[in-house]
Amino acid sequence: MNCIVKVNKFLNNGEPKLDKHGKESVYLEPIAGQFPKSRNVMNGTIAERLGLELNKLYMLTIVEKAEHEIYGRQFEYKLLSEINPLSLLNQDLSVEYISTSSPITTNFTQNEKAANVPF
Numbered sequence: 874m875n876c877i878v879k880v881n882k883f884l885n886n887g888e889p890k891l892d893k894h895g896k897e898s899v900y901l902e903p904i905a906g907q908f909p910k911s912r913n914v915m916n917g918t919i920a921e922r923l924g925l926e927l928n929k930l931y932m933l934t935i936v937e938k939a940e941h942e943i944y945g946r947q948f949e950y951k952l953l954s955e956i957n958p959l960s961l962l963n964q965d966l967s968v969e970y971i972s973t974s975s976p977i978t979t980n981f982t983q984n985e986k987a988a989n990v991p992f
Contacts, residue, residue, distance in 0.1 A: 874935050876906030877956055880925045883914050894918045899925060901933075909935060909948060923952045930956035 883890055883900040890898040896917025903913075915925075925931060932954050938947040 874907035874909075875932065875953070876908045876935065877904040877930060877932050878902060878908070879904055879930050880920070880927055882927055890914075892916050892918050896921055899927065904930065906932075907935075909937065909946070912946070912948060915950070919950070923950060925952070930958055932956055 878901040881900040881902055883898040898917050899915050899920045901913050901915055934951040934953055936949045938949055941947050
């Protein structure tokens with residue numbers, strides 16, 4: 874699945890969450906495309922290896938891998954490109970959340986999502 878996300882700082886009770894390498898986790902805010910439900914927080918080391926920077930937009934490909942018996946659903950993220958926010962002005966900004974536990978998908982229209990996008 875392909876999506877456009879905005880990378881934000883992830884805070885846990887007002888404090889940054891650090892991984893075992895001391896890197897801060899990030900929150901991926903879906904802007905458009907398909908995004909796995911409840912998989913918005915990314916380990917800081919993985920975000921750094923992908924080249925993600927805070928407050929920037931990126932197009933990602935997300936592939937679901939085999940489910941891990943302890944950690945549950947697993948995903949592989951591939952960075953396609955950084956996105957210029959001005960290039961999105963005339964685009965349909967709809968987000969489709971995908972969940973394997975429910976056949977229901979939620980679609981946000983451009984106006985509904987635009988009201989919540991902090992550009």
